[in-house]
Amino acid sequence: MGYVVRATWTATEESVDAVRSALAALGPASREEPGCRHWIAHQDPAAPLVFELFEVYDDADAYRAHQESAHFQRHAVPTIPLLASRERRFSETLDL
Template sequence: MAYVVNATWTAEPGQEAVVLDAIEKLTAPSREEPGNRFYQAYRDPAEPSVFRLFEIYDDEEAYAAHGASPHFAKYALGQAIPVLAKRERAFYTTIG
């Protein structure tokens, strides 16, 4: 079974570019992490302040390692999350 994370980041008004920049910088190193199977951010043009991230890891420990990584600390915790109006996360495991 894999560990799946579905995150939604909603930027404060006027902070969309800051969040977008952080996600763009976070994506490549996140995809290279051991235990990462898939990492994709996306955005609905009708809701430019809402960013969604779909992530799949080998297990919960791999996700925890992602959250402890230097690139997550720099771009997520240090850049994007401080300018979010809302942050939501849902966690799942795959079947089969």
């Protein structure tokens, strides 16, 4: 099974460029992590302050390692306080 993280980052008018830049830097480095199976971010054209992240890791430990990584600490940690809101939902893939 895979550990799935679906996150919604809602920027403010003032932080939207910083959020986009942080995600642009975070994505390539995250996809290189050994436990990361999939990492994609997208922006809603109808609500450009809303960014959705879809991530799949081998397990919860791989996700924890992601959060402790140097690139997460460098790009995500300083950006999160700039957000208007942040929501995360966790689930597991079904091996059907």
